[in-house]
Amino acid sequence: MESKTISGAKILLECLSRLGVTDMFGYPGGSVLKIYDELYDFKKIKHYLARHEQGAIHGADGYARSSGKVGVCLATSGPGVTNIVTGIMTAHMDSVPLLAITGQVQTALLGTDSFQETDIVGITIPITKTNYLVTNIRDLPRIIKEAYYLSKTGRPGPVLIDIPKDIQSTEISLDEFEDLFKKDFILEGYDPIYKGHAGQIKRATELIKSSKNPLIISGAGILKSGASNELLIFAEKINCPVTCTFLGLGGFPSNHKLMLGMLGLHGTVPSNYATKQADLIIAAGIRFDERVTGNIKEFCPNAKIIHIDIDPAEIDKNIVSNVPIVGDLNNVLNKLNDNLQNLAHEEWIDKINTWKKEYPLIIPENHDNSLVPQYVFNKLNTLLKEDTIIATDVGQHQMWTAQFINFNKPNTLISSGGAGTMGFGLPAAIGAQIANPNKNVVLIVGDGSIQMTIQELILLKEYNLPIKIIIINNSCLGMVRQLQEVFNKKRYSQVDLTYNPDFVKIGEAYDIKSMKLSTKEDLNENLENLLNLNEPVLIEFVVDKNQNVLPMVPSNYSIDKMIGKKGVI
Amino acid sequence: MTKTSEVLIITKNTNGIVARIMLLFNKRGYLVQKMTAGATNKEGYARLTLSVEGDEQILHQIQKQVYKIIDVVKVKIFPEENVLRRELMLVKVNSSPGTRSQIIQIADVYRGKILDVASNSIVIELTGKVPKLRGFLELMKEYGILEVAKTGTLAMSRGEKI
Numbered sequence: 001m002e003s004k005t006i007s008g009a010k011i012l013l014e015c016l017s018r019l020g021v022t023d024m025f026g027y028p029g030g031s032v033l034k035i036y037d038e039l040y041d042f043k044k045i046k047h048y049l050a051r052h053e054q055g056a057i058h059g060a061d062g063y064a065r066s067s068g069k070v071g072v073c074l075a076t077s078g079p080g081v082t083n084i085v086t087g088i089m090t091a092h093m094d095s096v097p098l099l100a101i102t103g104q105v106q107t108a109l110l111g112t113d114s115f116q117e118t119d120i121v122g123i124t125i126p127i128t129k130t131n132y133l134v135t136n137i138r139d140l141p142r143i144i145k146e147a148y149y150l151s152k153t154g155r156p157g158p159v160l161i162d163i164p165k166d167i168q169s170t171e172i173s174l175d176e177f178e179d180l181f182k183k184d185f186i187l188e189g190y191d192p193i194y195k196g197h198a199g200q201i202k203r204a205t206e207l208i209k210s211s212k213n214p215l216i217i218s219g220a221g222i223l224k225s226g227a228s229n230e231l232l233i234f235a236e237k238i239n240c241p242v243t244c245t246f247l248g249l250g251g252f253p254s255n256h257k258l259m260l261g262m263l264g265l266h267g268t269v270p271s272n273y274a275t276k277q278a279d280l281i282i283a284a285g286i287r288f289d290e291r292v293t294g295n296i297k298e299f300c301p302n303a304k305i306i307h308i309d310i311d312p313a314e315i316d317k318n319i320v321s322n323v324p325i326v327g328d329l330n331n332v333l334n335k336l337n338d339n340l341q342n343l344a345h346e347e348w349i350d351k352i353n354t355w356k357k358e359y360p361l362i363i364p365e366n367h368d369n370s371l372v373p374q375y376v377f378n379k380l381n382t383l384l385k386e387d388t389i390i391a392t393d394v395g396q397h398q399m400w401t402a403q404f405i406n407f408n409k410p411n412t413l414i415s416s417g418g419a420g421t422m423g424f425g426l427p428a429a430i431g432a433q434i435a436n437p438n439k440n441v442v443l444i445v446g447d448g449s450i451q452m453t454i455q456e457l458i459l460l461k462e463y464n465l466p467i468k469i470i471i472i473n474n475s476c477l478g479m480v481r482q483l484q485e486v487f488n489k490k491r492y493s494q495v496d497l498t499y500n501p502d503f504v505k506i507g508e509a510y511d512i513k514s515m516k517l518s519t520k521e522d523l524n525e526n527l528e529n530l531l532n533l534n535e536p537v538l539i540e541f542v543v544d545k546n547q548n549v550l551p552m553v554p555s556n557y558s559i560d561k562m563i564g565k566k567g568v569i
Numbered sequence: 570m571t572k573t574s575e576v577l578i579i580t581k582n583t584n585g586i587v588a589r590i591m592l593l594f595n596k597r598g599y600l601v602q603k604m605t606a607g608a609t610n611k612e613g614y615a616r617l618t619l620s621v622e623g624d625e626q627i628l629h630q631i632q633k634q635v636y637k638i639i640d641v642v643k644v645k646i647f648p649e650e651n652v653l654r655r656e657l658m659l660v661k662v663n664s665s666p667g668t669r670s671q672i673i674q675i676a677d678v679y680r681g682k683i684l685d686v687a688s689n690s691i692v693i694e695l696t697g698k699v700p701k702l703r704g705f706l707e708l709m710k711e712y713g714i715l716e717v718a719k720t721g722t723l724a725m726s727r728g729e730k731i
Contacts, residue, residue, distance in 0.1 A: 122588070129639070130639040130640075189639060189642035313633035313637055316630070
């Protein structure tokens with residue numbers, strides 16, 4: 001007999017599916033039992049079973065970052081949800097559209113400290129765009145629609161929906177559900193501005209026309225609004241050099257002649273010098289984070305600033321701009337392109353090109369056959385195909401990736417920028433491969449960070465994900481070691497990882513083809529073949545632990561006061 | 570220049586909305602000196618008035634950050650001029666048969682209401698601007714203040730607009 005009612009759990013899945021969700025990441029438990037029961041024969045959404053909730057949330061994050069779709073994560077109450085808190089914060093810092101669906105104890109037990117109860121709505125208020133505790137099944141369809149819409153519109157971000165057990169199992173009639181689903185939601189206080197203010201765009205146009213030394217700083221906002229193409233037209237039209245924030249990499253082709261590379265703490269010398277000497281900064285989708293600005297009082301002292309962002313609260317938050325434009329970058333850049341004629345800044349570009357020549361990225365020479373990490377990165381760059389998605393973890397390998405790998409296509413770098421979450425890389429790569437089954441996905445990770453979520457390796461086998469894992473093993477927590485070397489007089493405190501597991505054996509235990517490469521010879525003989533295999537591969541590079549990410553700007557220094565510009569401190 | 574200003578927040582009266590707002594102030598390091606919250610004439614909405622400390626830039630940031638809370642429908646920083654500001658205060662002071670009439674006289678001058686007279690104490694209700702309440706408390710010190718309860722500043726623009 002056909003069922004004429006529908007449960008809260010089924011409403012959840014049905015609504016998500018109707019909104020376009022096809023995949024979700026999660027981990028079952030007592031408070032989401034009913035949802036998993038409905039999933040058992042719900043064929044429109046494929047569920048990926050992580051091995052720790054942190055893996056599930058970062059998986060959904062990598063999925064979202066690499067595809068622009070909303071990532072969905074499911075976790076049970078109590079420890080299940082607290083395990084996804086780091087991942088929610090990570091997505092929040094980098095404005096990633098996520099839906100975190102969490103189970104909660106039944107409504108009658110709320111507030112009684114019952115088994116696996118925690119106030120996840122309270123915990124996640126500061127790290128979500130918004131969050132909901134569902135207390136009436138009739139609110140559920142609206143909340144899901146609202147949450148999904150909020151997560152991906154305006155400045156995207158994570159939204160959490162906490163659903164008590166009894167709401168999941170309550171049934172309402174199908175007719176009533178259909179009526180509820182059809183109803184529009186009203187968000188009175190939420191109305192993102194997409195169109196830039198015409199007057200402000202005109203003012204920006206005038207500033208651009210009168211500038212001699214303009215510089216575009218391109219941020220993650222370019223990628224989120226899908227504005228890479230407009231940016232390329234814009235930069236070429238006004239012949240303006242471009243530097244990218246870390247998360248902005250891929251928004252403008254790394255191999256373009258106007259590109260200066262990344263700016264900031266570990267930015268290139270030309271980027272940081274240009275920022276300091278520019279008379280106009282066109283800040284496109286950036287939030288002037290301190291990793292970008294260095295000492296903010298000395299940041300671009302000679303420049304007027306045009307700040308374009310979709311979030312009004314970013315305007316004048318860290319830096320006061322001359323011409324703020326609130327709007328979607330695609331839209332605003334398009335209008336600017338309409339307004340502007342071709343411009344030339346040859347003198348300025350010549351000056352920048354002399355910096356480029358004088359300060360290239362340096363691969364330290366070594367006279368034996370051993371590997372320095374920079375050599376490995378440089379090789380990787382020559383071997384990786386242009387639209388390869390590269391996920392990283394956090395640390396030295398992450399910054400070397402930003403420095404040495406060319407990102408010529410949008411959304412090809414998947415990394416935790418604002419949060420700097422170790423353990424992000426592997427699950428995020430998994431999410432990226434699931435969202436992009438036809439693309440090459442490479443994970444670059446350190447020997448420290450891979451161990452934080454290493455249990456997720458089994459998903460490569462289970463779901464047949466041909467991810468190439470590159471472990472840069474320098475037997476230490478390199479970034480912290482570097483800080484201790486430079487700022488703590490080489491007092492290396494708790495950063496030594498001489499006692500590492502055998503990564504090749506670990507890979508093999510997870511039934512993944514694994515290989516250790518310790519010499520240039522090893523690398524040149526094997527790397528290309530390994531990268532071209534159509535199966536998951538784990539490659540461990542044994543590298544020199546004494547290498548530092550250079551140049552670097554010491555904390556609170558002006559960003560042109562870099563140390564290690566020539567590759568040595 | 571740092572000064573104290575009143576921020577008006579009109580929000581849907583959802584569960585935990587005050588917590589959301591206060592967490593935001595906490596997270597961003599904005600200083601809240603006083604707060605009043607209550608229902609408004611529109612059903613389902615709440616009106617909060619916060620007295621905060623900060624310069625122009627911080628006030629603008631507060632306005633924009635608070636507006637990012639999805640349930641918040643309006644945020645306004647009250648200008649200095651053309652705004653009515655009032656605070657309500659209950660004060661309990663020591664009194665004896667000898668001082669009682671003096672206290673009542675002073676309260677009268679301040680247009681206070683006597684709410685309770687006991688053998689050793691007296692409770693006065695006073696409404697007004699902040700300096701007036703402060704002035705009254707100064708005078709009461711001499712008799713011995715036992716307890717003070719204040720509402721925080723309520724503010725409303727003159728004229729028809731919010």
